[in-house]
Amino acid sequence: MDPFAAGGLFVLIGIGVVALIVVLIIVLIVVRAWYKVAKADQALVIVGKSQKSATGESSRISVITGGGALVNPLTQRAEMISLRARQIKMEPTAQASNGVTVNVSGVALVKIGSDPEFVRRAAERFLSQDGAIEQFTTEQLEGALRGVVATLTVEQLMKDRQKLSDQIAEGIKSDLLAQGLILDSFQIQGITDRNGYIDALGATEVERVRREADVARINAAREVKARQLATDEATLIEQTQFDKNTAAASAEVGRARAEAEQAEALARAQREQDVLLQGAENRQAQLDADIKKVADANLYERQRAADADAYAQVKAAEARAQIAAQEAEATRLRAQAEADAVRLAGQARAEAIEAEAEALSRNQEALLAQRALEALVPMMAEFSRGFENVGSITVLAGEGASSHIAAEQASGLRATFDAVEAATGIDLRQVIQGQATGRGVAQGLAPAAPASAAPAASAAPVFDEPGEG
Numbered sequence: 086m087d088p089f090a091a092g093g094l095f096v097l098i099g100i101g102v103v104a105l106i107v108v109l110i111i112v113l114i115v116v117r118a119w120y121k122v123a124k125a126d127q128a129l130v131i132v133g134k135s136q137k138s139a140t141g142e143s144s145r146i147s148v149i150t151g152g153g154a155l156v157n158p159l160t161q162r163a164e165m166i167s168l169r170a171r172q173i174k175m176e177p178t179a180q181a182s183n184g185v186t187v188n189v190s191g192v193a194l195v196k197i198g199s200d201p202e203f204v205r206r207a208a209e210r211f212l213s214q215d216g217a218i219e220q221f222t223t224e225q226l227e228g229a230l231r232g233v234v235a236t237l238t239v240e241q242l243m244k245d246r247q248k249l250s251d252q253i254a255e256g257i258k259s260d261l262l263a264q265g266l267i268l269d270s271f272q273i274q275g276i277t278d279r280n281g282y283i284d285a286l287g288a289t290e291v292e293r294v295r296r297e298a299d300v301a302r303i304n305a306a307r308e309v310k311a312r313q314l315a316t317d318e319a320t321l322i323e324q325t326q327f328d329k330n331t332a333a334a335s336a337e338v339g340r341a342r343a344e345a346e347q348a349e350a351l352a353r354a355q356r357e358q359d360v361l362l363q364g365a366e367n368r369q370a371q372l373d374a375d376i377k378k379v380a381d382a383n384l385y386e387r388q389r390a391a392d393a394d395a396y397a398q399v400k401a402a403e404a405r406a407q408i409a410a411q412e413a414e415a416t417r418l419r420a421q422a423e424a425d426a427v428r429l430a431g432q433a434r435a436e437a438i439e440a441e442a443e444a445l446s447r448n449q450e451a452l453l454a455q456r457a458l459e460a461l462v463p464m465m466a467e468f469s470r471g472f473e474n475v476g477s478i479t480v481l482a483g484e485g486a487s488s489h490i491a492a493e494q495a496s497g498l499r500a501t502f503d504a505v506e507a508a509t510g511i512d513l514r515q516v517i518q519g520q521a522t523g524r525g526v527a528q529g530l531a532p533a534a535p536a537s538a539a540p541a542a543s544a545a546p547v548f549d550e551p552g553e554g
Contacts, residue, residue, distance in 0.1 A: 116155070118158075119155045119156055119157060119158065120153055120154070120155050120156070121153055121154060121155075121156050121163045121165075122152070122153030123149055123150060123151065123152065123153065123165060124165075125151070126167060126168050126169045127150075127165045127166065127167055127168060128148055128149065128150045128165070128166050128168055128197070128199075128201075128204045128208075129147075129148070129149040129150070129152075129153065129154060129163060129164075129165060130146060130147070130148055130163070130164045130165070130166055130204065130205075130208045130212060131146070131147040131148075131149070131154060131156055131161055131162070131163050132145065132146055132161065132162045132163075132164070133145060133157075133160055133161035133162060134146075134147040134154075134156075134161050135147070136148065136201075144205060146205050146208060146209070148201035148204040148205055148208070150168070150199060150201070150204070164208070164212050166197065166204060166207065166208055166211075166212055166215075167197070167215065168196060168197050168199060168204075169196060170194045170195065170196040170269055171194070171195050171196060171218060171219055171222070172192060172193075172194055173192070173193045173194075173195055173219050173222050173223050173226070174190075174191075174192050175190070175191055175192075175193075175223050175226060175227055175230075176188055176189070176190040176191075177189060177227040177230055177231060179230060179231040179234035179235065180231075180234070180235060181234055181235070181237060181238055181239045181242060182235060182236060182237055182238050183238045183239060185239045185278055185280065185282050186278060186279070186280070187234065187239060187242065187276050187277065187278045187283070188276070188277045188278065188279075189230055189234060189242075189273060189275075189276050190273070190274045190275045190276075190277075191226070191230065191250070191253075191271060191272060191273045191274055192271070192272055192274055193222065193226055193268060193270065193271040193272075194268070194269040194270045194271075195218065195219075195222045195261065195266055195267070195268055195269065196266070196267055196269060197218070197265055197266060197267070198262075198265055198266070198267045202265075203262075203265040203266075203267070204265060205265070206263070206264060206265030207264060207265030207266065208265075209265075210264055210265070211264075218266065221264065221266075222261065222266065222268075225257045225260050225261065226253065226257060226271065228257075229253045229256040229257045230253050232256065233249060233252045233253050233256065234249075237249070239276075239278070239282060239283060239286070240286065242276055243276060243283065243286065246272075246273040246276075249273055250271050250272055250273050253271055254268055254270075254271045502514055
């Protein structure tokens with residue numbers, strides 16, 4: 086073969102290989118530029134590429150999730166749409182059924198459904214303006230929230246927020262699905278008002294809870310006190326029972342100790358008695374041995390001494406008997422003398438009483454006269470005292486004032502004597518005159534008698550009849 090021809094062939098082959106490589110590179114670059122792959126939270130939307138839906142209808146919009154596809158930029162347009170959840174916060178103003186305006190703050194999680202049909206719906210509406218999803222969802226949520234709040238009171242709103250959230254979510258779910266959107270969750274974060282209505286409800290509730298807490302605290306303290314009292318009572322009962330058991334045990338121990346001490350003392354006494362008995366027996370044995378060793382002469386001496394002692398004891402007994410007899414006789418004589426003295430004293434007293442009675446019976450008149458004379462002086466003094474308050478006396482008759490007063494006193498005494506005689510039958514005038522006469526006779530018969538023998542007679546007045554001066 087011609088070397089030049091062979092060399093030209095190799096050159097052609099090399100050119101062809103290089104051209105093929107270049108073509109392959111160009112193809113790879115084109116494929117890499119046209120091939121689109123969606124991320125895990127994205128969906129690939131290809132406009133201009135036909136795709137059948139689940140119902141069998143054909144659509145010019147193809148949706149690819151979790152994969153990729155070639156997109157011809159000449160005849161097709163590819164867009165990525167996010168499937169991530171969007172957090173939408175809102176705080177609309179709504180009016181409750183009881184006319185209170187409240188501010189309800191909530192948060193919602195909204196996303197485009199992963200199903201190609203949902204992606205296709207969302208792409209038709211929000212592909213070129215992704216932010217419109219948040220705006221649309223916020224408007225839908227606020228509208229549904231106002232509608233639901235208008236049917237409830239503030240108390241109902243505050244009482245069950247979850248129910249409110251569920252009602253709002255249920256109200257807009259169909260509207261969101263029509264746009265290819267899914268409401269993952271919706272929560273009411275807070276309800277406030279500018280007029281203090283909710284604060285007032287809260288204050289009332291707080292006050293109620295505080296009262297209940299106070300009542301619960303008081304009941305708890307009462308229960309603790311009751312339990313403490315019950316515990317103290319049980320402790321006291323147990324302590325009392327323990328003290329009783331301790332006292333009983335102590336008494337039992339003391340009784341046992343006393344019995345033990347008594348038994349020990351008895352045993353000691355028994356031992357001492359045994360020792361003494363043994364010593365006595367030993368002493369007796371020793372004495373018996375000594376007696377046997379003593380001579381018979383000593384026995385005679387002892388017998389004589391015993392006889393002498395017996396004689397002395399007999400004599401002493403006789404002497405004591407005689408002394409006792411003499412003491413008995415003296416006692417009898419003393420008692421008899423005392424009895425005689427008592428009897429004689431009684432007799433003397435009786436005789437004295439009898440003599441006094443007899444003297445009274447014989448000298449009754451004289452005694453009455455003596456008593457009358459003893460009462461006469463105080464009586465005259467009383468009559469005289471009646472004239473003490475008299476300042477002056479004018480006497481129209483011829484006699485003097487002293488004579489007149491004496492006459493008045495004599496008249497008063499005479500009236501007194503007449504009253505005594507009328508009441509008792511005793512004429513005091515005769516008694517006094519007889520007493521005075523008897524004393525005068527007695528004085529005449531006994532001239533040598535001392536002047537003090539009859540002081541009453543010398544002092545006795547002599548009464549004249551009134552008018553004699």
